[in-house]
Amino acid sequence: MLEHEIDDYKAKTPRSRALFEEALRVMPGGNSRTTTFFDPYPFYISRGSGARIWDADGVERLDFNGNYTSLILGHAHPAVVTAIQETAAHGMSFPGPSELEIRLAEILTQRIPTMEAIRFANSGTEATMHAIRVARAFTGRSKIAKFEGAYHGTHDWVLVSISPDPAQAGSRKRPKSVAWSAGVPPAVLKHVLVLPWNDLAACTAILEKHAADLAALIIDPMLANAGMIPAREGFLEGLREVTARLGILLIFDEVISFRVASGGAQERFGIRPDLTTLGKIIGGGLAVGAFGGRADVMNFYDPRGGRGRINHGGTFNANPLTMAGGVATLEQLSAEAYARLDALGNRLRDGVRRMLKRKKHPGQVTGTGSLFWLHWTKRRLSDFRSARPDDSTVPQQVFMGLVNEGVLMSQRGLGACSLVMTDADVDRFVEALGRVLDRQI
Ligand SMILES: Cc1ncc(COP(=O)(O)O)c(C=O)c1O
The missing domain is CATH 3.40.640.10 (Type I PLP-dependent aspartate aminotransferase-like (Major domain))
Structure with a gap:
């Protein structure tokens, strides 16, 4: 349930909440990027290194967002x-x-x-x-x-x-x-x-x-x-x-x-x-x-x-x-680097597919190379309309659930592997997603 995820999130992020309240005094909605905002407030990021980021409360997260796919080498290469x-x-x-x-x-x-x-x-x-x-x-x-x-x-x-x-x-x-x-x-x-x-x-x-x-x-x-x-x-x-x-x-x-x-x-x-x-x-x-x-x-x-x-x-x-x-x-970004990025993306997509099948969950994953997208519909995907989730709240539940599991992707379902990620990082994503789905069913 989204409320439980939000309660858990609030308990983990008191410093971000205080910063958000401070920000609200000087910025509409408290920030400068509509895309990065989410309810009840975004966590404030204080540091990034390799595949990980740390928030203002010191919580570590694996970053599959990578500033919306920009950070192909991870943070602070x-x-x-x-x-x-x-x-x-x-x-x-x-x-x-x-x-x-x-x-x-x-x-x-x-x-x-x-x-x-x-x-x-x-x-x-x-x-x-x-x-x-x-x-x-x-x-x-x-x-x-x-x-x-x-x-x-x-x-x-x-x-x-x-x-x-x-x-x-x-x-x-x-x-x-x-x-x-x-x-x-x-x-x-x-x-x-x-x-x-x-x-x-x-x-x-x-x-x-x-x-x-x-x-x-x-x-x-x-x-x-x-x-x-x-x-x-x-x-x-x-x-x-x-x-x-x-x-x-x-x-x-x-x-x-x-x-x-x-x-x-x-x-x-x-x-x-x-x-x-x-x-x-x-x-x-x-x-x-x-x-x-x-x-x-x-x-x-x-x-x-x-x-x-x-x-x-x-x-x-x-x-x-x-x-x-x-x-x-x-x-x-050598030929080997692209091969590695492809391998990470394939491992993640295969892992998600296997996990969804095992759980008989009506989800799908698309993507090419290091990029992926999680879908929450059984429909055959052909265009923007067919890809709309059956229940519009599910992407947000998954996003928030993953945040609580220490994993960041985008709110709508977009994710990216970075070159510094290990196979274990990718497997951690799949396992975390599995736990989130278990909590929501
Ligand atoms: C395909 C595509 N085009 C253009 C843009 C806009 O880029 P920027 O956010 O740097 O203005 C984005 C940003 O996400 C994008 O994904």
């Missing part, structure tokens, strides 16, 4: 800490470029061949905003399309149909655009079309109907924030073909999925998008975003001759600390 410390000693940010920016750009463009050119920003949100803007500039068209359930950050153009109530979201084949936030102007909804995941015929019909106005289709190739529902065979290929035929730029939002291979999900799935957005792991734990792709598209940012046709400022873009953290992180 010595090589990353050293690189950032040494760079910081020479200055934090400058009113001009530094060599480290070129290094990170070289590493990323080599890993992702479709990124002929790249630029840095400070968040995945900025990356998707810029990719969409340049797609509009390049095509001269104003509409974009995105998938129902997909999350691409917090700017207006993508705050549409992230987790709409199906009662308001129209038919499955022709979803309505639903604002996901107060403050999104109605004009945005007219310019953002929403597509159903894994229904190529329905997607093609929508894209063909609006082709003359459509600048871009933005895809998270793993639907990483809506259940990691695998794309059916031929689905991504089909979208690539349709968008190319209609002159619509295909943007792969790889802010999360980049971590599944050296060249990201596009390498793993064999698709060549026009533009790619990155974030999370490429900053080594510091604030980061990047976007890039076809040189003819990215040329809109070339300032030679006066100014770029698109202005892209940003006081902290490509600051040396973030670049150093990114370079140091990617240097650790």
Whole structure:
């Protein structure tokens, strides 16, 4: 029961509660990240090392959240800490470029061949905003399309149909655009079309109907924030073909999925998008975003001759600390590292499947590489709608139960293994989940 879990949580976290009450005096809801808030209050994190974090009450937890999949090497990896410390000693940010920016750009463009050119920003949100803007500039068209359930950050153009109530979201084949936030102007909804995941015929019909106005289709190739529902065979290929035929730029939002291979999900799935957005792991734990792709598209940012046709400022873009953290992180991500991350993810998913079967529990687990998602429905998973839990309180119960067991993942069901984890850490996750389910049945 959720109440019992919450009582247990409160008993373990008095210092966090006091800090939360202090925070409420100066911040609405007491914090700056809606995504990290949960009732009755989030625990305050005072330290992270390797696969573990400690809260303000000194409670240790295994971290399968990893700052929402950013910390692929775990917390405070010595090589990353050293690189950032040494760079910081020479200055934090400058009113001009530094060599480290070129290094990170070289590493990323080599890993992702479709990124002929790249630029840095400070968040995945900025990356998707810029990719969409340049797609509009390049095509001269104003509409974009995105998938129902997909999350691409917090700017207006993508705050549409992230987790709409199906009662308001129209038919499955022709979803309505639903604002996901107060403050999104109605004009945005007219310019953002929403597509159903894994229904190529329905997607093609929508894209063909609006082709003359459509600048871009933005895809998270793993639907990483809506259940990691695998794309059916031929689905991504089909979208690539349709968008190319209609002159619509295909943007792969790889802010999360980049971590599944050296060249990201596009390498793993064999698709060549026009533009790619990155974030999370490429900053080594510091604030980061990047976007890039076809040189003819990215040329809109070339300032030679006066100014770029698109202005892209940003006081902290490509600051040396973030670049150093990114370079140091990617240097650790060898072929062996990806094989190890895959093995950890496979072990976790297999372990969860076996445990659910043994307990005859109606759950499922999806994911690729080091990423996973826990589902609480028996339905066949095909899109955002099918992945909605049968009982909407279950993900919260599982999340809170795991927190009490000393394990952290995301509230909605997303988790990630980090390279520093051991097989025993993964097994501990499965065992803890088993105990949580036992308490709830
Ligand atoms: C797929 C995807 N795109 C974009 C973003 C936005 O990134 P940021 O939180 O750095 O703005 C996220 C963040 O979770 C994401 O998962």
